[in-house]
Amino acid sequence: xKRRSLKIPLDDPTAQxxxxxxxxxxxxxxxxxxxxxxxxxxxxxxEGLRRQALxxxxxxxxxxxxxxxxxxx
Numbered sequence: 001x002k003r004r005s006l007k008i009p010l011d012d013p014t015a016q017x018x019x020x021x022x023x024x025x026x027x028x029x030x031x032x033x034x035x036x037x038x039x040x041x042x043x044x045x046x047e048g049l050r051r052q053a054l055x056x057x058x059x060x061x062x063x064x065x066x067x068x069x070x071x072x073x
Contacts, residue, residue: 010018022029062068 018029018032021027021032025032057068060071062071
């Protein structure tokens with residue numbers, strides 16, 4: 001798999017927190033940042049899909065996620 005680099009500036013509090021988490025977990029900065037970015041991108045994709053699906057749920061009369069879950073379980 002081809003890898004690409006990304007250089008991002010961090011403010012001091014974020015950099016200090018990242019260093020602390022690295023020390024606590026024994027993981028590298030790259031590992032932690034890749035994991036955090038992957039999670040955030042998946043969350044953003046999920047939220048986008050949820051916004052697209054929302055009108056269909058409302059049309060079906062569902063008012064919240066609990067009603068959707070009950071209908072599909």
